[in-house]
Amino acid sequence: MNASVYLETFGCQMxxxxxxxxxVRLQAAGYELSSSAEAADVIIFNTCSVRERAAHKVFTxxxxxxxxxxxxxxxxxxxxxxxxxEGGSIFDASPSVSVVAGTRATDRLPELISRALKGEGRVIDLEERAGGEVWDVPATARTSKYVAFVPIIEGCNKFCTYCIVPYSRGREKSREASDIIAEINELRRHGYREIHLIGQNVNSYRPKTDSGLEGIKGATPFCRLLRAVAATGMERLKFTTSFPRDFHPDILAAIDEHENLCEWIHLPVQSGSDRVLRAMRRGHTASDYLKRIDAIRRARRNISVTSDIIVGFPGETAADFRETLKLVEEVGYDGLYIFKYSERPDTPAASLLDDVTREEKSARFMELETTQRNFQKKIYERYVxxxxxxxVEGASSKSPSDKTGHSTCHKVVNFPGDGSMLGQVVNVRITVAKQNSLYGEVISAP
Ligand code: SF4
Incomplete structure (x- = not known):
């Protein structure tokens, strides 16, 4: 009998x-996929180390x-x-672990598990993939039947001082556009309606060759890719995450030209204080960032903007924090992910004195959250x-008689509906604005 594997995922879309x-690789190698940790022969945790809490969670x-x-x-x-x-130190921290597979060893996981099943203790692989990247995932092996994540670039070269990603995922590697387009076409044939192009910094997409982008205009390779994927005819295309310094206005021109490029941009700012932005080594000032926002606001379509902010970065004073509040008020975000700074070992920021007390971080977090909540309420009310x-992506977790999904501006929308709507795009008239979602009624379904 084939061994069964249960895989549990923490962290981001990547x-x-x-x-x-x-x-996909496990099934191809003859393993059965299990949906329960109770019954499986092998349990694999796909882990995240971006925040301290996320890293601890796996050991718990x-x-x-x-x-x-x-x-x-x-x-x-x-x-x-x-x-x-963490590499081999995981074996000491958690002696029940017998396989450690780094971010570049995903394709070799079946072989590593097989060695462990044969009794080899402490199987570890942290190497680069031999023979280049293998990115594709068949449509039939996806988590959702309607929305698919398609990686276009992996790793990051930015080295923001607080961030672990350039170390955990390595340097940027872009995928060939022809590969991305082929995958999107396959997903379309299987009935997918929405694609998210993903990467830590999609704006710095830079493939080795022009394959798939021939004859397509654009100010940067990413702008050309956007136009190329829009031409596939996929119904809805979203992309994340954008990095302010690399955010070219031609991205907005592409969104204006193609209705299937959705009107939502996630553009993390991290702080509103130039002093803190410099210490974070973000490579942009608050005013550079606001210029990008201004360009977004001037676009033909009404584009939603979301962002990430870290409060309590080492050395952040009360005045710096006020700058962040001011920026948040000026932008008026559709959504904001707020994080309290926590030190990630071996990052440049880890050598700085973490001098903002835990209480102060919590107080700033709450103040920013309240500010955002007030703004968000007004923004959401405009949709009524x-x-x-x-x-329509599934049943609402709060009310079983309701269905839930996302709008093209990436708002969560709930409404009364039935199973026949799943995977369909419906028109919903908004009747109620809630804190983080909208509620409405279906006025036309296909
Ligand atoms: S751009 Fe994003 S992923 Fe890259 S180092 Fe900065 S925060 Fe990390």
């Missing part, structure tokens, strides 16, 4: 995409699973960012009475 890729989960499985010890593996960074095109 990790979700890696897990999909790992599942390993402990939980072990307690459930006393007397039936599974093979336990750790893959992804924590594996890449309007119609949004929503891709």
């Amino acid at each position: 990790n979700v995409a890696d897990s999909e890729r790992a599942n 989960r390993i402990g939980e699973v072990r307690r459930q499985r006393i007397g039936r010890e599974p093979i336990v593996g750790v893959m992804g960012c924590v594996a890449q960074l 009475g309007r119609e949004l095109r929503v891709l």
Whole structure:
């Protein structure tokens, strides 16, 4: 009988995409995929190390699973960012782990598990993929049947001082456009309606060859890619994450030209203080950032903007924090992810004195959250009475008789609906604005 593998994913969309890729390789190698940690022969955790809490979570989960499985010890593996960074020390920290597979070893996971099943203790692989990247995931192996994440670039060269990604995922590697287009065409044939082009910094997309981009105009390779994927006819295309310094206005021109490029941009600012931005080594000032926002506001379409902010970066004073509040008020974000600074070992910021107290970080977090909540309420209320095109993705977690999905401006929209709507794009008239979602009624379905 073939061994069964349960794979649990933490972290970002990139990790979700890696897990999909790992599942494909596992099935091709003859493993059965299990949906339960209780029954599987092998349990793999695909980990995230971007925040301290995320990294700790995996060790807590390993402990939980072990307690459930006393007397039936599974093979336990750790893959992804924590594996890449911590390497062999994971075996000492958590002796039940027998496989450690780094961010570049996803394709070799089946072979690593097989060695562990044969009794080899402490199997580890942190190397680059031999023979180049293998990115593709068949449509049939995706987590969602309607929305797919398609990686276009992996790794990051920016080295923001607080960030672990350039170390855990390595330097930027872009995927050939012809590959990306072929994957999107395949997803379209399988009925997918929405694609997210993903990468830590999609704006610095730079493939080795022009394959797939021949004859396509654009100020940067990413702008050309946007026009090329729009031409596939895929119904809805979104992309994340954008980096302010590399955000070229031609991206907005492409969005204006192609209705299927959705009107949503995630543009992390991290701080509103130039002093802190310099210490973070972001390579932009608050006013550079606001110029980008101004260009977004001047676009033909009404584009939603979301962002990330870190509060309590080392040396951040009360005055610096006021600058952040001011910037948030000026921009008026549709959504904001706020994080309290936590030191990531071996990053340049880790050598700085983490001098903002825990209480102060919490107080700034709450103040910023309240500010954002007030602004967001006003933004969401503007949608009441309007119609949004929503891709129906599943049942609402709060009310089983309701369905849920996202609009093209990436708002969560809930509404009464039935199973026949799943995977369809429906027009919803918004009746209620909630804190983080909209509620409405379907006025036309296909
Ligand atoms: S751009 Fe900065 S924050 Fe984003 S992944 Fe790269 S180093 Fe990290």
